[in-house]
Amino acid sequence: MRTSVTPSTDPTDYAYTHRLRVRFAETDAMGIVHHSRYLPYLEEARVEYLRSIGHPYHEIHEAGTDLAVLEAFVQYRLPLRFDDLVDVHLRMAQTTRTTFQMAYLLCVDDAAHATAVTVHGAVMNNRPTRLPSWLGELADQSGI
Amino acid sequence: MRTSVTPSTDPTDYAYTHRLRVRFAETDAMGIVHHSRYLPYLEEARVEYLRSIGHPYHEIHEAGTDLAVLEAFVQYRLPLRFDDLVDVHLRMAQTTRTTFQMAYLLCVDDAAHATAVTVHGAVMNNRPTRLPSWLGELADQSGI
Amino acid sequence: MRTSVTPSTDPTDYAYTHRLRVRFAETDAMGIVHHSRYLPYLEEARVEYLRSIGHPYHEIHEAGTDLAVLEAFVQYRLPLRFDDLVDVHLRMAQTTRTTFQMAYLLCVDDAAHATAVTVHGAVMNNRPTRLPSWLGELADQSGI
Amino acid sequence: MRTSVTPSTDPTDYAYTHRLRVRFAETDAMGIVHHSRYLPYLEEARVEYLRSIGHPYHEIHEAGTDLAVLEAFVQYRLPLRFDDLVDVHLRMAQTTRTTFQMAYLLCVDDAAHATAVTVHGAVMNNRPTRLPSWLGELADQSGI
Numbered sequence: 001m002r003t004s005v006t007p008s009t010d011p012t013d014y015a016y017t018h019r020l021r022v023r024f025a026e027t028d029a030m031g032i033v034h035h036s037r038y039l040p041y042l043e044e045a046r047v048e049y050l051r052s053i054g055h056p057y058h059e060i061h062e063a064g065t066d067l068a069v070l071e072a073f074v075q076y077r078l079p080l081r082f083d084d085l086v087d088v089h090l091r092m093a094q095t096t097r098t099t100f101q102m103a104y105l106l107c108v109d110d111a112a113h114a115t116a117v118t119v120h121g122a123v124m125n126n127r128p129t130r131l132p133s134w135l136g137e138l139a140d141q142s143g144i
Numbered sequence: 145m146r147t148s149v150t151p152s153t154d155p156t157d158y159a160y161t162h163r164l165r166v167r168f169a170e171t172d173a174m175g176i177v178h179h180s181r182y183l184p185y186l187e188e189a190r191v192e193y194l195r196s197i198g199h200p201y202h203e204i205h206e207a208g209t210d211l212a213v214l215e216a217f218v219q220y221r222l223p224l225r226f227d228d229l230v231d232v233h234l235r236m237a238q239t240t241r242t243t244f245q246m247a248y249l250l251c252v253d254d255a256a257h258a259t260a261v262t263v264h265g266a267v268m269n270n271r272p273t274r275l276p277s278w279l280g281e282l283a284d285q286s287g288i
Numbered sequence: 289m290r291t292s293v294t295p296s297t298d299p300t301d302y303a304y305t306h307r308l309r310v311r312f313a314e315t316d317a318m319g320i321v322h323h324s325r326y327l328p329y330l331e332e333a334r335v336e337y338l339r340s341i342g343h344p345y346h347e348i349h350e351a352g353t354d355l356a357v358l359e360a361f362v363q364y365r366l367p368l369r370f371d372d373l374v375d376v377h378l379r380m381a382q383t384t385r386t387t388f389q390m391a392y393l394l395c396v397d398d399a400a401h402a403t404a405v406t407v408h409g410a411v412m413n414n415r416p417t418r419l420p421s422w423l424g425e426l427a428d429q430s431g432i
Numbered sequence: 433m434r435t436s437v438t439p440s441t442d443p444t445d446y447a448y449t450h451r452l453r454v455r456f457a458e459t460d461a462m463g464i465v466h467h468s469r470y471l472p473y474l475e476e477a478r479v480e481y482l483r484s485i486g487h488p489y490h491e492i493h494e495a496g497t498d499l500a501v502l503e504a505f506v507q508y509r510l511p512l513r514f515d516d517l518v519d520v521h522l523r524m525a526q527t528t529r530t531t532f533q534m535a536y537l538l539c540v541d542d543a544a545h546a547t548a549v550t551v552h553g554a555v556m557n558n559r560p561t562r563l564p565s566w567l568g569e570l571a572d573q574s575g576i
Contacts, residue, residue, distance in 0.1 A: 003505070023328055023332050024172060024178075024331055024335065025178050025180055025327070025331055026328075027173035028169065028171050028172065029168065029171035029172070029176075029226055030500075031173045032173075034168075035471060035501040036169055036469070036472050039467060040311055040312075040468050044309075044313075047311075047312065047371070056371070058370075058371060066462065068462075069508055070507070070508055071505070071506065071508065072467060072504075072505070072506050072508075073503070073506075074503065074504050074505075076500070076501055076503065076504075082173055082345075082346075083335070083344070083345065083346060147361070165476075167472055167475065167476050167479075169471070169476075170472075174354065179327060179357040179360060180324050180325070180327035180331075181324070183323060183324035183327070183457070184456075184457035184458075187456055187457055188455050188457075191455075201456075201514075202514075202515060210318065212318075212364070213323040213364055214363070215361070215363050215364065216323060216360075216362050216364075217359070217361045217362075218360050218361075219358070219359050220359065220360075226489075226490075227479070227490060312461065313460065313466050313468055315460050316456060316457065316459050317456065317459035317460070317463045317464075319461045320461075324457055369461075370461055
C-alpha cells in the first residue's frame with residue numbers, strides 16, 4: 001500500500017476547495033450518496049485544481065503524460081444527501097519521482113463528512129514515467 | 145426522430161433474452177432503479193446478443209466499424225428494485241443502409257416493467273458507413 | 289408513447305439554461321460521454337430549474353408529491369467530450385392533469401449536441417395524482 | 433483508519449468467488465474501467481457471497497440491521513477492459529463487535545488486476561449496533 005497520508009479534518013489544512021452539488025442520480029436506496037460516487041467527486045475536484053494552477057488536464061495529456069489512479073482510499077464519516085452542497089478540499093500530499101498523493105476532506109456546512117486519499121502515477125505509453133517537473137515542485141511548495 | 149418501432153409487451157415477440165440482476169449501486173433514494181441505469185442494461189443485452197450470434201463486439205470494432213447510439217427511448221412502466229432478476233428481451237427491429245433499431249422488453253417474473261428502443265448507426269473513422277452485411281441480413285431474417 | 293414534443297434546436301426557444309461541465313468519469317472507451325450519462329444531466333437541469341422558480345425539489349417531496357419519470361427520449365447529434373461546458377436548455381413542454389413533458393437542448397459553444405424529452409407523472413403514495421397547481425400553470429404561462 | 437488487512441494476491445486465500453463481465457458503460461476515455469466502477473463490483477460480490485451462505489441482503493435488512501460502508505480501499509494493479517471476465521475473490525477478514533472487514537482480489541485469467549478492502553458497520557436506526565451473531569461467527573470460522 002502506497003497510501004501513507006492521514007487526511008486532516010480541518011479545512012484550513014487544504015490548498016484548494018471545489019464546491020459541487022449532489023445529484024439525485026448519485027443517491028441509493030438507503031437515501032444517501034452511494035459510496036462509489038465519492039470517487040468522481042474527488043476526480044472533479046482534482047481536475048478543477050489542476051486547471052486553477054494553470055495545468056488543465058488536456059494539456060498534461062497532450063504533453064504525453066497521463067496520470068493513472070494507483071490507489072484510492074475513502075473514509076465515510078457522515079452521509080451525503082441529495083442536493084447537499086459539498087466542499088471538496090484538497091491538497092497535494094506527497095510525491096516520489098513517478099507518483100503523487102492527494103488528500104481530501106469533504107464538508108457540508110463545514111462539517112467533515114468524508115476524508116480520502118488518492119495515489120497517482122505518471123504514465124507515458126502505458127509505462128511509469130517521471131512526474132512533470134511542475135507537479136513535483138507543487139508538493140515542495142506545499143511544505144509537506 | 146428515427147425511432148419508429150412500438151415495442152411489444154409479449155416476451156414471445158423477441159428473439160433473444162439476457163438475464164441480469166439489479167445492483168444496489170443502481171438504485172436511487174426513491175428505493176428503485178434510477179431511470180438512467182436502464183440504458184446500460186440494454187447495452188449489456190445487445191453485447192450478449194451479438195456474441196450469441198457469433199459477432200462479439202470487439203470483432204466488429206476490429207473490422208473497422210463502430211456502432212454509435214443515435215437515439216434512445218425508454219418507457220418506465222413498473223419500477224425495478226435492488227436484487228430483482230430482470231429479463232431483457234430484445235430483437236432487431238428495423239434497418240436502413242446505415243442504421244438499425246433494436247426493441248426491448250424488460251420483465252421481472254414475466255411482468256413488463258419497461259420497454260425501450262435504441263437506434264444505432266454504423267460509423268467508420270467518425271463518418272456514417274454501411275452496416276456490416278450480416279447485420280442488414282439479421283433484420284431480414286427476423287421478418288420485420 | 290406519451291412523448292409528443294419535438295425539441296427545437298434553437299436555444300432561444302427555451303425558458304431556462306443550466307451549465308455543467310463533463311466529468312472524466314462520464315466518458316467511455318470511445319472517448320465520448322456515454323449515452324446513459326445524458327439522463328443525469330437532464331435531471332440536474334430540471335432540479336436547478338425548479339429551484340430557480342421557487343420550488344426546490346425537497347419542498348415538492350415534503351408536500352407529498354413525487355415526480356416519477358415515465359418516459360425518456362434522447363437524440364444524440366454530436367458527441368460530448370471530457371471537460372466540455374454543456375448548456376442544458378429546457379422548457380416545460382406540455383401538461384395533462386397528472387403528467388408533464390419537458391424538452392431539452394444540449395449545446396456546446398451554441399452548437400446543438402443533443403435534444404431530449406422527458407415525461408413525468410405526479411405520484412402520491414405510489415399512485416398517480418394531480419400535478420401541483422403551480423406546475424400546471426407553468427405550461428400555460430409558456431404558451432405552448 | 434480502520435482498514436488493517438493486506439489482501440493476498442493468491443486466489444486460494446479467498447473463501448468465495450463471484451464472476452462478472454465488464455460493461456462498456458463502465459469504461460472511460462482511457463479505454464479502461466474507470467476506477468470508481470470497482471466499488472460496485474465489490475458490492476455485487478458481497479451480495480452474492482451473503483446469498484450463498486444463506487443470508488440474502490433483504491433478510492438482513494428486514495431483521496432491522498443495515499451494513500453501512502465505513503471505509504473502502506482499492507489498489508489498481510492492472511487495468512480492466514470492456515468485456516473482461518473478472519473473478520472477484522473475497523473473504524471475511526476481521527470483525528469487531530460492530531464492524532467487519534472484507535478483503536478482495538480481482539483477477540482476469542488468474543492474473544491479479546486489483547486488490548481491495550472494505551470496512552462495514554452494523555447500523556440500526558442510524559446508530560451503530562452489534563453485528564448479527566452469524567456474521568461475527570463467519571470471521572471466526574475463517575480462522576483469521
